[in-house]
Amino acid sequence: MNSQNPFPIGVPVSGEELADRETELQTIVKEVESGGRLFLISPRRYGKTSLLLEARRRLQPRIPVAYLDLFQATSLAHFLDLFAKAVLESVEGAVEKAIRVAGEYLRAIRPTMTVNPQGEPEWSIGSSQQQADLLELRDQILALPGNLAKRKKLRLAVFMDEFQEVRNFDGLALEKAMRASFQQQPQISYVFAGSKESIMWDMVRSRKSPFFRSGPTLSLGPLPAAEFTRFLSTKFKKAGMSISKEKLGEILRLADEIPYNVQYLCHALWNVKQDPGEISGGDMARAVKYVLSAETAYYVSLWDQFSLHQRRTVRALARSGAVAPFNKTFLAEYDLGPSASVARSLAQLLKYQILRKAEKRYRFADPFFRLWVQTKIA
């Protein structure tokens, strides 16, 4: 049997590893080619990063793409560092050249080279939160893509993943500065991707937001079931296993059709199945057990952080199929008290991204956590 698990989990997938998403990819590529600004919005683990990286692969070297992940940024200065480095490296390639060019465009920076714990060379533009002229540097850095593209006479795109995090630094100030700067850069395409859906929608739909109506949106839903099951079935076959349509349907249901969770269950099935051949009901049960035990430490830590009322709300939702009728009988059955308390708990659970709201229904962001609550919390 092939020794490498053919179902990748938690890492961005591209090329042959990417199921479907052709329409979405074409939308991104077209929008970038036409110099547009696109907002890619989807819940966590639906495959945003994979799409961005695959679009980048298709666009380069024709159009260099700077990619940065805002989850990594721990301050405004750190964000500026990531932004400047991604832009300079996408255009200049070699780090030494990028550093030299940084010095030409950005005043008051002290580029430094270091070695990270893995022993790889790293560089930084050397900005800091304490710097008196940080806001001036911010504006120079935001203008960098436009200035570089003009001088080098090339097109350029910037992809910002987890873009909602931009609001962590100084409220709307950075967003406002971006909007003002990017408006002066018609030759640069921007893709803003985010998983905190309510913030992302607020950015494009609320009149108070700097990016109000500044570009089209693309929402990412589940992968079409027929395509996804065909894709998975081929993978099992290549690994010397076969799986029935019914069982694949069951996997999609247990994983709430979330690509990451679907792949995780398949990953677990491959791990627990000892011999090649047809996947049985016993294998399915073992795979679910494998996933729940792998995640238990994390789920316990989540549960531990909830208030008692939040725990009752989560338990009620897990058991009721997360449809949440919230009528009197339901509130009484799960001892949830007045509906104002339920509203408060639900708001917190949405904020922690334990739940998400889709078509007016509350769903578990992680369907395996729901399974864990159903099985472990009596």
Ligand SMILES: Nc1ncnc2c1ncn2[C@@H]1O[C@H](COP(=O)(O)OP(=O)(O)OP(=O)(O)O)[C@@H](O)[C@H]1O
């Ligand atoms: N189109 C796809 N085809 C096959 N698997 C996919 C696809 N999209 C996502 N996945 C699965 O989901 C996992 C997560 O993908 P990715 O990191 O791109 O998602 P994400 O939305 O960026 O997640 P996060 O919210 O954690 O940043 C992948 O490792 C893969 O298992």
Ligand SMILES: [Mg+2]
């Ligand atoms: Mg991602």
